[in-house]
Amino acid sequence: MADLNAPATSDLRPSGGDRIARQDEPVWDIIELLFFAYRDFVSEPDDVLAKLSFGRAHHRVLHFVNRNPGMKVAELLDILKITKQSLGRVLKQLVDQGYVVQKEGANDRRQRLLYVTSKGETLAIKLAGLQTARVARALGELGPNGYEAARRFLTALIDSDNRDGVLRIIARADRARRQRS
Amino acid sequence: MADLNAPATSDLRPSGGDRIARQDEPVWDIIELLFFAYRDFVSEPDDVLAKLSFGRAHHRVLHFVNRNPGMKVAELLDILKITKQSLGRVLKQLVDQGYVVQKEGANDRRQRLLYVTSKGETLAIKLAGLQTARVARALGELGPNGYEAARRFLTALIDSDNRDGVLRIIARADRARRQRS
DNA sequence: GCATTTAGGTCAGCCATATTGACATATTTC
DNA sequence: GAAATATGTCAATATGGCTGACCTAAATGC
Numbered sequence: 001m002a003d004l005n006a007p008a009t010s011d012l013r014p015s016g017g018d019r020i021a022r023q024d025e026p027v028w029d030i031i032e033l034l035f036f037a038y039r040d041f042v043s044e045p046d047d048v049l050a051k052l053s054f055g056r057a058h059h060r061v062l063h064f065v066n067r068n069p070g071m072k073v074a075e076l077l078d079i080l081k082i083t084k085q086s087l088g089r090v091l092k093q094l095v096d097q098g099y100v101v102q103k104e105g106a107n108d109r110r111q112r113l114l115y116v117t118s119k120g121e122t123l124a125i126k127l128a129g130l131q132t133a134r135v136a137r138a139l140g141e142l143g144p145n146g147y148e149a150a151r152r153f154l155t156a157l158i159d160s161d162n163r164d165g166v167l168r169i170i171a172r173a174d175r176a177r178r179q180r181s
Numbered sequence: 182m183a184d185l186n187a188p189a190t191s192d193l194r195p196s197g198g199d200r201i202a203r204q205d206e207p208v209w210d211i212i213e214l215l216f217f218a219y220r221d222f223v224s225e226p227d228d229v230l231a232k233l234s235f236g237r238a239h240h241r242v243l244h245f246v247n248r249n250p251g252m253k254v255a256e257l258l259d260i261l262k263i264t265k266q267s268l269g270r271v272l273k274q275l276v277d278q279g280y281v282v283q284k285e286g287a288n289d290r291r292q293r294l295l296y297v298t299s300k301g302e303t304l305a306i307k308l309a310g311l312q313t314a315r316v317a318r319a320l321g322e323l324g325p326n327g328y329e330a331a332r333r334f335l336t337a338l339i340d341s342d343n344r345d346g347v348l349r350i351i352a353r354a355d356r357a358r359r360q361r362s
Numbered sequence: 363g364c365a366t367t368t369a370g371g372t373c374a375g376c377c378a379t380a381t382t383g384a385c386a387t388a389t390t391t392c
Numbered sequence: 393g394a395a396a397t398a399t400g401t402c403a404a405t406a407t408g409g410c411t412g413a414c415c416t417a418a419a420t421g422c
Binding site: 237289 | 377378379380381382387388389390
Binding site: 025026027028029030031032033034035036037038039040041043060063067081125128129131132134135136137138139141142145146147149150151152153154155156157158159160162166169170173174177 | 208312
């Protein structure tokens with residue numbers, strides 16, 4: 001096994017081990033690592049989904065509905081940044097096959113609030129489990145501050161004008177989950 | 182602006198600020214941050230490409246050919262993990278429009294080695310510049326060890342049976358680049 | 363109470379990008 | 393000379409985006 005603690009490109013870097021931004025020089029390694037990491041990150045769920053004749057689009061819908069029970073269709077569209085026609089297709093399949101149900105809003109009866117069924121929750125958790133195993137393994141290879149560093153780096157990559165919204169979505173889902181459990 | 186240094190879910194975590202792996206509990210935040218971060222990471226290049234009637238597939242081809250001049254078609258297929266039919270379509274468009282050229286291999290004349298033209302290099306660097314600006318901004322928000330931590334985290338996310346290969350590809354491209362410049 | 367807005371759904375068609383399978387050509391290797 | 397290799401191509405199919413148009417039902421505003 002290669003020495004993963006030795007920077008692959010250490011000979012390019014100053015002694016501190018940290019990158020000093022060279023103007024005009026792209027950060028090729030981070031760009032490529034993001035590509036490879038994301039490719040592998042979604043590949044295991046993709047395989048599971050393929051056996052159910054589902055795709056990555058179904059995963060995203062199932063994931064966010066599971067995390068935010070009772071979410072409005074409009075909220076989901078905003079998170080996924082796709083059109084309602086695109087959502088409609090995959091959502092219909094998830095509903096028809098019993099992974100997701102829609103309930104009329106109590107206050108506003110125009111709303112079709114989204115919930116996973118127990119079948120849907122089982123699948124959502126199975127898929128999250130695959131990704132969690134990967135992330136946990138990765139964090140395990142890092143030092144004690146790995147989780148915090150990863151979280152901060154990923155957060156900082158998000159569009160700054162969107163970041164607060166994203167963090168709110170995540171925090172809200174965490175809070176709701178904690179209350180249910 | 183929200184306090185980005187305060188963990189969004191700090192109330193969930195033990196005092197050290199670091200995550201202690203709770204068995205059976207998915208790392209929802211990292212999973213979702215990866216989704217949002219990657220979505221934004223590719224969005225600016227996507228916009229530029231759309232004006233040229235290109236898509237993300239063209240970006241990936243152009244990127245890796247630019248980084249690895251003289252690369253074989255088979256290598257590219259292996260990196261992208263797509264079929265040659267899928268590659269063929271986008272590669273043909275890049276060649277037809279003068280972004281990429283193919284040269285017969287000197288040793289093995291069956292090979293069609295891939296190179297970017299200066300037009301291709303210009304576009305590749307423009308796209309990498311957008312992503313570099315985002316990464317540099319993100320790293321700038323982190324501490325002095327941010328770059329190293331990000332690199333290690335992303336590396337650790339990659340399939341372990343593939344990681345050495347990926348690191349070799351990146352290191353090789355870096356070495357070749359250094360020699361050219 | 364009626365007009366407008368909002369939440370959501372749907373039909374039709376188009377495009378990009380991926381797939382499988384079959385087959386073709388040139389070249390290298392054994 | 394046969395087999396393997398590198399690459400290209402044709403045809404069909406699937407997924408998941410998109411735009412544009414149009415619809416219903418319910419809430420909201422005056």
